[in-house]
Structures are given as structure tokens and as C-alpha cells.
Amino acid sequence: MINMTANAAEAIVDLLARAGVRRFYTVPGESFLELLDAVAQHPELRLVSTRHESGAAFMAEADAKITGVPAVAMGTRGPGAANLAVGVHTAHQDSTPMIVLLGHVETEFFGREAFQEVDLARFYDPITVYAATVQRSDRAAETVARALRHATAGRPGPAMVALPADLLAGQCSPVDLPFPEPPMAHPSPQDVALAADELTRAARPVAILGRGAHDLHDKMVHLAEAYGLGVYTGFRRQDTFPASHPHYLGHLGLGTPDELLEPLRTADVVLVLGSRLSEATTQGYALPRTPARVIQVDVDPLVLGATTPVARGVLASVESFADALLARPASVPRRDWSAAHNAAMRLSDPEGMTSPHGIHPAEVVAAMRRRLPADTVLTNDAGNFSIFGHRYWRFDHPRSQAAPTSGAMGYAVPGAVGAQLAAPDRRVAALVGDGGFLMTGQEMETAVRLGLPVLAVVFQNLLYGTIAMHQARNLGRTAAVDIGPVDIAGIARGLGADSMTVTSSDELDDAFARAAAFDGPRVIAVRTDPDVITPTATLSGLLSRPG
Template identity: 40%
Template sequence: MGKTAAKLLLDTLVMHGVDRAFCVPGESYLAVMSELHDDPVLHLVTCRHEGGAAFMALADAKLTGKVGVVFASRGPGATNASIAAHSAEQGAQPLLLLLGQVGTRRLGRNATQEMDFTKTFGDIAKRVEEVHDPDRIAEIVARAIRIAESGTPGPVVVALPTDVLEALTDAKPLGRQPAVQARAADSDVAAVADMLAEAERPVIIVGGRAHRPDGRQALRSAAEAWSLPVFATFEHQDVFDHDHPNFAGELGIRPPAPWQEIAKGADLVLAVGTRLGDMATLNGSIPGPGQRLIQVYPDAAQIGRNQPVALGIVSEAAPFLEALAARNAPPASEARKSWVRKAHGAYEQTSRLEPRDAPDGMDFGHMILAMQKHLPADAVITSDAGSFASWMHRHFRFKATQTLLGSEAGAMGMGVPAAVAAAIRHPERQVVALVGDGGALMTGSELATAVKEKAKVRIVISNNNNYGTIRFHQETHFPGRTHATDLVNPDFAAWARAFGAAGFTVRKAEEAGPVLKEALAADGPAVIDVLTSLENVDSANTIKALRSR
């Protein structure tokens, strides 16, 4: 007697190393939950919203380097999960969305909650498949995982009709095929070495493909061997120690002018592990006049796609950087040493944090200073989208042993779910989520998931009763003409306690450190409600100054 296609699906996931998936339970994949009732071969985390579940799967992918898996029901469940699919596409992260579908006999009849997933996800996903034959479910899921993880990683959708999951099959589960890793040819590494040796003012821009430990170590070795200032891309500044004399800053949202001047003043730009989108190239200004660009990326289709390159190399980041570091770099000239000092000096000049006084609340910089002092060297920090994050991006000095998880798409709502996923994956590490009051109430209900899973997340909420980023843009483009950005918030400390978590409030600067220490010591989830200034709308601007421009 055969097994159900649902069981075959689960066995195939396990053979690919999947030990955890995230879901909001849905009637369209009851057969999967039935199989897990008898044989819980993986940990299925029950979430409170499909967007939260999908963000958790995305965060898990970032942490493991392997595909993250989310189950969501058909129709509304699938569309709720789509926000993380877009984030996975923007961030080049492997995500498998296993989505329920109506039974095969109802397909094409506009049945309740039926969707054409190819049309709905065609602009986001690398591939969309629908399983009509239970004998092929292992083949399709195995292919989906391989596609999600290869080349430029990204989201893949597999639709699962209810009757197919319940059907019996004699097919066997499938495991991973041997991994294929793109590596640079020796001649390509030699060409890069020659160009670096000839350059007077080279820099390296590093993206998320260098985020694994071997990539981080190889990056440090190559930067030191070749005396290269290091720029990190948006949401990836954790790949390199900020106290290292070669660190030059992050090319993210509105980087300070001194960082931009260094990047634009380079005569050679070596871009590794990044597709070179708008932020990494300072809105297309890199390469500029007199600059040569080398791009190293594992997908040939991405090389030179956005910006013209002098040399393109198809390779993963870590093996390329290891090979480059192993080359006999010439001794750094005094001019090169001076260039590296200038680059790091520009970072030091603008990264020093001096919180400002404000009449309407605390400068969020005080919490960043407290985190800098009290977080351990292996902490995980998750960041939601919002103006509060500017203090972290500009001023928090990451160690390469720490981990940053954020949405490269700038999606609000990732901060709390990502922290829950991280605390489940790494219960031995301190996990801190930085969230605005807007994002906190988008997916903050996943605090219930943290309590259920005993995940020790520490959620720091910047509470200024406003959608701060939009307020910044309103004051920039339509000064004084604000509308629809004011918020009415709960007492977030009381809100946390209602979930069964610890709740704290920070009203004054001197409370930031002691309260953070207490929250870090909590034996369970904790929330810190930080009553922050709206006048200090981000780390570099005030509303008064924006209106006076």
C-alpha cells in the first residue's frame, strides 16, 4: 500500500535538510497536518498571520543559507504570504511557498479561493508549479528547492490541490542533487589581482552572498591582503567588523555624504556578491567617470545587467575572495594606506552617535548606545522598516560575529517575525528586534507565537505615534502639509504583558541601559516600549530643519 502525496512531500522536504516550516493552518492542506500528527518529521510553527509565517521562513533561510519553507492556504492565505515572496526576490533569498489549491476537479471554474498562481506570482517567483499528479510531487518539490537555492536565489511557488495531497502514491521521496558552486577561474582571479595592483583608490562593495561565516572570513582576508576599503550593501553591514580599519560604511538609504564621496572617488570598484541595485550604486552613479567596475556574482544573467562592467566573473563570493586573498598582493604603498585611512576616517567621522535633546520624547539613539554596550558578540538583530532604523544603519557598530536580518525590499512587518524565527533557530543567542510603532502593529501579533514557542525575543519599539518615514517624506516634499501619518498606539508594555511576555517602558535616556539589561535577562519574550521623539524624525534630521530648507 502506498503513502499519501502529503507524506511524500514531507519526506522529500526532510531529505533536503528541511527541519522546520512555518504556517497558518489551512483546510487546503489538512492532509499535511494529518501526516505530521502521526509522524512529526519536521517542526511546524503555527503563526498568527501568513505574512508573519512567510517572513519567519525568509528569516530562517537567511540564517541557515538553505531554503525557508512556508505553508499557506489558498486564496487569502497565499496573498497574505506574498509580501515575503517579494522580499525574497528583492533580497535574493531562497523561499519555498507551498500553497493550498482547490481540488483538481474544481480548477478553472472560479471556485471559492481558487487562484491562477502563475499569473499572481509570475512577476515575483523564479518558478510557479502546480501538482496535478501525486506521483510527481517529490520531483516537483525537489526541483523547486533546487531552483530556489541556485543562481540568484529567490522564491518558488508550488500549488497543492487538496485531492492531490490526499491521494496515494508509490513514488519515492527525493533528496538533494550534488551542489553546483560557481567558482572563478584562476585567470579571472589573476586579472582582478592585476587591476587591484594598478589601482590607486580601489574599494570593495560586498552584498549578501558573503554572509556565511566562510564568506565573512574570506572578505576580511582579502580586504587586508589588498588594502581595500569595504562598503557593505543595504541590510548586510554585519558582514564586516565596523571597528576594523578597512570598514568604510554601508551603501544603503541616504548614506552620509563622506561615505558617498569615498565610493564615488574610487578609481576601481570590486563588487562581490551583489546584483548592484540602486542603493549599492548610489542611484546609478557607480561606476562614474574614471571608474572601472568588476562584478563577481554566481549568476551570469545579473552581471552587467544594471551597470556596465569592465570585468564580470561568475562565482560565489567566498571561493572568489579566498582565491583573491591567496594571491601575492604587493606591499601597500603609502598612498594606498592613506586611502584606506581616509575611507575609515569618513566612516568614523559620521558614525559617532551623539543623541540629541528633544521636547517631545527621547532620541532613539540612546537605545542604540545601550545595545552597543550590552549586546553580546553573537547577538542577532532584526530590523523592521522605518525611520527609527536609521540610527542602527548609521551608528550601530556591528561585529562580523553578529547577524542582521532585514527586508531588502524595505517591507514593514519583518522585524518581529524574523526575531521569532531567529530565537527558535538559535535559542542560545540573544535576539533583538528593532521595530517602529507602525510595523509593531502590522505583525506584532506574532508575539503570541514567540510565547507559544518559548522564543526569547526582545522587541524594542520606537514609539513616536507616527509613520515616521512617510512623515519625513511629507516634510521634505510638502513641508508642513502632513496628513494620515499620525497614529494612536496602545501601551506596548501592557500589550506585551497581555500576551504573557515581559513589558517595559523607557521614557528617559538614563533608563535605556538598565531596562535593556533587564529585558535581556528575561526568561521569555520581552517588549520595550521606547517613547521616542517625533521631532528627531531620524538620525540625521529634525522636522524643524526639514521645514526650513
């Protein structure tokens, strides 16, 4: 612990280090100089300088997704805070713990529209679980301790503290608070008994797994087997359950095939474990539907029944609820999910998919599956290309996916940097479109500078494909969706990364065979067919539809 005469910055950093935080991501600014110095001087901490604040926030978000421990994103005043916001919003929607520390204008200038002044607490309030401005140096560490508790208790999320520049050098005693594991919320015996009875009597019970089941791979498998549950994973929560397991029914995401949804449509009981039942997971809030009885388990009472009517809301952690169910002897009739599981396997097989006009995006994922380790951590960006990754890569290993449920573009490359720092012994690959790469691909320089062997796979179709698809479907024409034929491999080389451009399907296996060594930062730019807009639709087909 630091001495009793530390400045506020040192007290904050000491507090976070004792809480287990290890990495701080930032674009440096003059409003938090003492904080930067305190992190840099601490022997247990790593300070990561990024190329843009959005990259810093995405790195911190992915870091915490992989470790379960909050990382810190830092920025300066109005501009830095605005740039950080996209990653902070991602953490909020994804229920990812994060500490956000923002340099602020000096207290004597508050309210005068000082240089870069923004009311940071008001700005960040809708996208955080806690937002406060420090008013006194001696209360700085105490305020950050409160933020840390909000970020990690109940439904996790980002917590922001604004730190006026003139307070960071002031004295602040260390906050000597214990940091126990957040208390686990336990279900009542009645809730467990009633849920067990419903699951036992059900004819076709299915489960939907969300963020709350993130660390419970083996336990979710045991629960599915004990109660004969078919299992879906929520949107971009594919690493919560092994895809190869015979009870696996598929991923509830964008463009989910109707065939995969049939077990959910016909389920009589739906057990929702740690999912807030987002728009994507529920297929536009259409599923689950009556007459299915929904049992929703979550640590946040505000989540229970918030988007879908529930027959029973259980305020508990997924782990404690699963433990309680597994402790009960269950006599469950055999339920055969083989047809539904086989459909999920068939629909997730990319082999043989080709395009006469270029590389089919499914061919890229097929080559990845053949050449990359099965436990590779995948980060992905927003865009229609991501549908191919979600559908055709099979997630069989825990903590192997970091993807924004908020649909934020620019996530994948900085997310891969954060994931690699969080798990240096894992292989990490980013799946990104050319639009997303041109937003934050400069963070490959961060990977190069830090010696991180991340792989970025760029699906380069010269198009904002998602928007083009919606325009084609709704308007019959496109606008403002073009991206030029940028030399992405050349940009990557300029940033110091190894790179190559793939223009033929025949080159894919060799490219990924070399990439499988993960011996340094690498970018593979694949020229994919822009007409293949989803696994089941072409852009030309959508544009040519009558009316």
C-alpha cells in the same frame, strides 16, 4: 525514508526533511490538511502556527537568512497566498532560499472561480524563482524537488508549488534524489589574473559586499588585507564584514552621509562581490560611477551589469573567486584607509546625542550597545527609525542581521521569531517602529507560546516617519501619517510577554540591562521624539523650509 505507498503529502515532507529543511511556518487551512498532518507527525520537523500568513513568510525568510537552509512557508488558496506574498517578495529581493507550499482548490473545480480560487502559479511567477501547480498526486514530490533545486541553485530565492486539495491524499512514491551541495561556480584563470592585476595596480580600490558574501566573514577580511581594499557593505548586508576592521568604510544604505561616500566616489576600481547593486546600495543608481572600473562577481549571469555598467563581469561564486585571488601572490602597495575608517567610526558613534523634546532614537541604540551582547542578532523593520539602527549599531559578527532589503513593513517581530528558532543559542532582538509593530506585533504571542526569549524594541514616535519625511520635503505638509498613542506595552502583556514603556532617557540603561538576560519574550516600548526624523534632520525643520 517513507514507504512506497505514502500519500503525496508524506512524500513531500519526507523529501524536504532529507534535504535538510527543519521548520514549516503557517496559518493552517482546510486545503492542505494532509500536509499539516505529515509535518506534525515527522520526528525531525517543527510545525509553527503563526498569527498571520505574512508573519509565517517573514519567519521563514529570517530563518533561512540565519541558517542558509530554506524554510517552508505554507498558506491556503487565494487569501492565504495573498497574505504570504509580502514575505515571499522579500525573499525574492533578498535572494533568500524559501519553499512556499500553497493549498489549492480541487482539480475538478479549476477555472470555475471556485471558493478562494486564484491562478496561484501566475500570481506568484513575478516574485519567485519557480512557480508550478501539481496536476497529479504521483508527481507531487517530484515537483517539490524541482522547486527545491531552483530555490537553492545560482541566485537563491523563493520557489512556490500549489497543491490541489484532492491530490494530497493520493499515492506518491518517494523521490530518491541525491542532495549534494549546489556546485560552486568557479572563475576562469583569465578572469582571476586580470582582476588581480587591476586590483594590484589600482590607487584606491574598494569592495562592495552583498548577499553572496554572507558566510565569508574571515575570507573577506583576508581578501581586504591581501589586496589593500577598502570595504563597504551593501544595503542591510552589514554582517558581511566587521565594522571594527580598519578597512571598513561604512554601510551603503538609506541616508548614507556624504563623507562616507567619498572613497567610493574617488575609487578607481570597485570590486562588487555578490551584490546586485540595488537602488539603495548604489544611492539611487548613482554610484559606482565613471571613470571607476567595476568588476562584478556573481553566480547569476543576469545580475552582471544589470544596473551598473561593468568593465568585467565574472560568473562565479564569491567564495571561489576570493579563493582564487588569495591563492595568487600579490605585491600590493600599502593603502591607508585610516581616515575613511575613522570617519565611519565617528559617524557611527551615538553617544551624546540627545533631544530636548523626548528620547532621541540614537540614545536607544547607544543603550543597546552598552547593555546587549555585541553578537546579538538584530532584525529590523522598515521605517526611518531603522536608519538609527543601521548607523549606530556596529555589526562585527557574521549572521547577525536579518533585515528586508525590500523595505517591507512588519518584518522585525516575526523575523526575530524565525531567527530565534533558527539559532536557539543566539540572542535575538527586533527593532521596530510603532507602525510595524501594530502590523505584526501579534507574533509575540507565537514567541510566548514557543517559549522564545526574543526582545522587541519599539521606537514609538506616533508617526509613519518615512512617509512624513517625504511629504515634508516634497509637499511641505503631511497627510495620513498619524498613529495613535497606543499602549504597546499593554498589548504585549495581553499576548503574554513581559513589557515596559520607557519615557525618559534615564530609564534606558535599566531597561536594557534587564533585557540583556534574554530570559523570556520581552517588549520595550520607547517613546521617541517624533521630530527627530533622521540623524541629520527634524520634521519641523523640513516643514519650515521655504518654497
